[in-house]
Amino acid sequence: MAELRYQKAIGRALEDAMAADPTVILFGEDVAEAGGSFGATKGLREKFGPARVFDTPISEAALAGAAVGAAVSGLKPVLEIMFMDFTTLVMDALVNQAAKARFMFGGRCAVPLVLRTPHGGGLGAGPQHSQCLEAWFAHVPGLKVVCPSDPINAYGLLRAAIDDPNPVIFVENKSLYASKIDAPDEFPAFEIGKARIARPGRDVTIVTYGGALRTAHAAADALATEGVEAEIVDLLSLQPWDEATVLASLSRTHRLVVMHEAVESFGVGAEIAARMADIGFDELDGPIVRLGAPFMPIPFSKPLERAYMPSVDNLVAAVRRTLA
């Protein structure tokens, strides 16, 4: 069975979506001739031609606005923003234009655009090329935010994102690009808004997403040696997020830890913890514990970055806190 890497799964999803729908176009900085900074779009220009796959100037703000304009004029644009840190430059187009158009124009239009962007540290890329800013977008009514964790769900969620009539922020964790699996004969469909149980367990629920899944699995392995069975919920979709699946898991384990690579304060974890403290209060046998990055920029030096990233040990300690 052939291997499939995460970035190839993304390329495959783009390829299949473009083959299925002639209105899908793909643009961004170095996505065409170079095939993308992380190689996800290699070969697509050759296959679909320069009218549908093209490189752009370094003009993130105008490109995002153009994606909105194209989306309300009959196309389904997929825009790549090279690093999530650069999405600071596209905020007006996403927040004031894309997110609100359907609502503020009376429900009489749709904005079917996808913005793909990589987030995450671990590469020594420093403070402006490593951030996880997904909580910003999840805070904006009208946007959807997804963050796949492996090649299979990356494929399925990207297809779903392109088919979705709403603007979708598709976040790719950089540490996952090289991850691989055995290629399936057929990719299963994924629905935006649905989480999955990545590992069943009865003692504690760990909710996480994206690249942090691997940290969660390693922590679950470590906890298993102590006889603690952790259940891992892989959110996949952050806006909307799958409240029912998280609540069902909490109802089985009665303990909850929410973990992500993004800064802990005011993050996705805060939303989930607050919601579960409300609707899941009767199920809780311990405090809901959050684990994220400390409230500081991501440092460049390897030892500093390692200390910054939420680790397996941090997660094990967080689980022990709720079990205590």
Add this chain to the structure above:
Amino acid sequence: MTKPKPRSTGVRSGRNDPPEISRDELAELYRRLLTIRRAEERLQKLFADGEVPGFIHLSIGQEAVSVGVMDALRAQDTIASTHRGHGHAIAKGMALEGFFAELLARDEGVCRGRGGSMHVADMNIGMLGANGIVGAGLSIALGSALAHKTRGTKDVAVAFFGDGAQAEGLLHESLNIAALWKLPMLFVCENNGWGEFLPTTKHLAFQFGDLAAAYRIPHTKVDGNDVVAVQAAAHRIVEAMRDGAGPMALECMTTRVRGHFEGDAQKYRDPAEIAALAARDPVRGVADQLAALGLGVEAMEKIDGEVVAAIEAAVAHARTGTDPSFEAACADVYAEGGRA
């Protein structure tokens, strides 16, 4: 508002060479100018009476830009407008009923009372939206032009923007990309000399023509208060764009008669400057031309009466409209659909 009949006359180039235009054609332009003028005068009163919530920005004195440019457009051409967008919307074909109902925050409004003055839009007539963010329409029109080109149509996209928006980075990015990709995009600068409370001289270190030239985009400057001049330039430019000429720039020198927003006392303006604006009134200018061409007072009053009647009917319709439903609004944050 009815779209124009195909024009029968020929040469319309150059400001020194008065374009040929028949009295009937000019009367039709007059009707359209007057529709925007009377609609905004009505809004002025409705706003003062507290019937229009929020902020409104009137384009009184700038109507010839909307009417002249839109005369060159077809229904499927797209426009992206500004916070001062009433004229653009009406000239592009927005029905007065839906327009006034929106401004009065009714469910019958074009945006079901969710957008208001700064967000009037109707995708069915290619009106991609007024916009509360200065310069934002530029990149939306850019993307629409990209869609026209990608889909292989001969449609064009037009971005309206004020002189103040020239200080936004989006203009520079959009000019570059439009030129680089030879997109069918028309940049229409409505240069009214004011960016909010500051004169253009305190906003900008350059002229739009120089900026367009830097991006190798042909630039035409016209008297934006002369509807025939705007119309002639727009037809020439848009026809060239349909033939693949790439992006173009049209700068319309015009006049902002009212404040930045309604209620702005304009204490920062010299009263003499405001008083002098009457001499450049684009609506009165056409009325004078029509009189010179022999159109009688009665005929002119008939046009005015019809325009006012249509506006009053729209206002009455809006007043009897219903309040928008919160449940329906909540249901429209996201579009349904997509693949499960």
